[in-house]
Amino acid sequence: MPKVSHRSDTVPLSPFRKLIPLADAAKAKGRHVYHLNIGQPDIMTHPRAVERFRKLEWDILEYSPSNGIPSYREALTTYYARFGVDVTADQILVTTGGSEAILFFMLACLDPGDEIIVPEPFYANYNGYAHIADIRVVAITSHIEDGFSLPSPEAFARKITPRTKAIMITSPNNPTGACYSPEEFNTLAEIVKKHDLFLCADEVYREFAYAEGEPLQSILQLPGLEEHAIVIDSVSKRYSATGARVGALVCRNEAILAGVDRFAKLRLSPPGLGQMLSECMLENDEAYLAGVKDDYRNRRDTVYRRLQQMPGVFSYEPGGAFYCFARFPIDNSEDFCRWLLADFEYQGATVMLAPGPGFYATPGLGLDECRIAYVLNVDDLEKAMDCLEKALEVYPGRTTAAQQIASSGSARS
Known part of the structure; x- marks a missing residue:
């Protein structure tokens, strides 16, 4: 049997899409998935x-x-x-x-x-x-x-x-x-x-x-x-x-x-x-773009506010785009993102994030980080943040420091 190229065997997988099969399986079980893993906005095309x-x-x-x-x-x-x-x-x-x-x-x-x-x-x-x-x-x-x-x-x-x-x-x-x-x-x-x-x-x-x-x-x-x-x-x-x-x-x-x-x-x-x-x-796009920018600013503010309130989470206020990179009280973000889709739900829903290591070239970095794409409307973002907050409370891979923070009721922002 002819062998495929080394190039096709070794090209890096997209961190945005490699968890799609797990998301599809979650949906097949009736769970709603809040997609914060990829930059696909829910805003109407102009x-x-x-x-x-x-x-x-x-x-x-x-x-x-x-x-x-x-x-x-x-x-x-x-x-x-x-x-x-x-x-x-x-x-x-x-x-x-x-x-x-x-x-x-x-x-x-x-x-x-x-x-x-x-x-x-x-x-x-x-x-x-x-x-x-x-x-x-x-x-x-x-x-x-x-x-x-x-x-x-x-x-x-x-x-x-x-x-x-x-x-x-x-x-x-x-x-x-x-x-x-x-x-x-x-x-x-x-x-x-x-x-x-x-x-x-x-x-x-x-x-x-x-x-x-x-x-x-x-x-x-x-x-x-x-x-x-x-x-x-x-x-x-x-x-x-x-x-x-x-x-x-x-x-x-x-x-x-x-x-x-x-x-x-x-x-x-x-x-x-x-x-x-x-x-x-x-043609005449300036009013449309101004409205979209205001919408994203509100979404940014919503996600930043909610992350600040979560015990053990470290974040910052993003200056632009529609992404936030956050550090979570977890031991492995790849496992965490898989667990969210395969084993967790809150009020019939879960959330899909992009694991941090896929955005680094240096091995070992991003293990406790995830990217959040705030591409959903504010109401859905609030519900997605509810899911994320509940997930962090029960995730089996929480770090020891995170468990101590959660039990003491203190938060890091």
């Missing part, structure tokens, strides 16, 4: 855009240009201008979701065996794409105690080797919700210029930064990074349109754009209907 999209006339769903429909790319230049980013349509390449943009970046900018530095915890699929591209992720650890702020320049310097080609960040961050400050961005800019590296920023949660004041900074605003900066973008979370599968890679480096365009031509075309919908969503 309703007015959907209405416009349904009225579009077309007879043949043909290939779009490999770099995307021209009118959509032109519309994106206006969108980016809102954030002080001046780019042309030729500097935007439309992709099949942000996922393809990540893979295209890695394939175009790094050779097999090259290294990319990524602050951990990070979006777990970076590991998978790096595996496919045969490059090495070098993790630099950030910590929950300081809200997962960016590590120091000295910490980055210790990770740089002759094989280092790029640094990759996500801001606002998935899975932590951290938003990097202008000072942290300037530090990264100095590092990549000094060591002649690429800087790739996944900015798909750009609209969802909750601090008052100026919009979140983009690396495309940083001076002197014209040849270094690459932005990954997507409509999935912005407009609650995860199924549209429309993303973008944006940069000003002509060599990168030429390389990415070669890969884009090989896969022929990004999704045509998705681009048509995305262009509709760009």
Whole structure:
């Protein structure tokens, strides 16, 4: 019998989806599962855009240009201008979701065996794409105690080797919700210029930064990074349109754009209907986005408040996106998440979280941490937090320290 490739046997499993069979089994037994494990919002896809999209006339769903429909790319230049980013349509390449943009970046900018530095915890699929591209992720650890702020320049310097080609960040961050400050961005800019590296920023949660004041900074605003900066973008979370599968890679480096365009031509075309919908969503979207941002802020506040009230739980206030990474009084988050689905229920329901280790590259980290995606409405989040609080009271794998905290009635926040 022919053997499958080593690549397919060893590619990392998605921490968001590997527990799906257990969730399906729980549902088959009649339990309701509150899905806080994956970034699938329950917010309506931009309703007015959907209405416009349904009225579009077309007879043949043909290939779009490999770099995307021209009118959509032109519309994106206006969108980016809102954030002080001046780019042309030729500097935007439309992709099949942000996922393809990540893979295209890695394939175009790094050779097999090259290294990319990524602050951990990070979006777990970076590991998978790096595996496919045969490059090495070098993790630099950030910590929950300081809200997962960016590590120091000295910490980055210790990770740089002759094989280092790029640094990759996500801001606002998935899975932590951290938003990097202008000072942290300037530090990264100095590092990549000094060591002649690429800087790739996944900015798909750009609209969802909750601090008052100026919009979140983009690396495309940083001076002197014209040849270094690459932005990954997507409509999935912005407009609650995860199924549209429309993303973008944006940069000003002509060599990168030429390389990415070669890969884009090989896969022929990004999704045509998705681009048509995305262009509709760009029209008069500011009121919709403002409402969605307010909704997520309320959801963030709900989850943060409830976590603070749970004995033994350590958390922080996320600055953006719709994720919170929390430390729980448990011995193994993988076992805890499996137990929630297989053995626990409260008032006919349970909750599904994403175990922490899947977001780290360093072995042994995240064993007492989970990611919570606050993608459900506030009422459902309250019920999900009720489930989580009850589960932590009876979980057999509670740590000894957690049992002492629970018995004394004290809480850590």
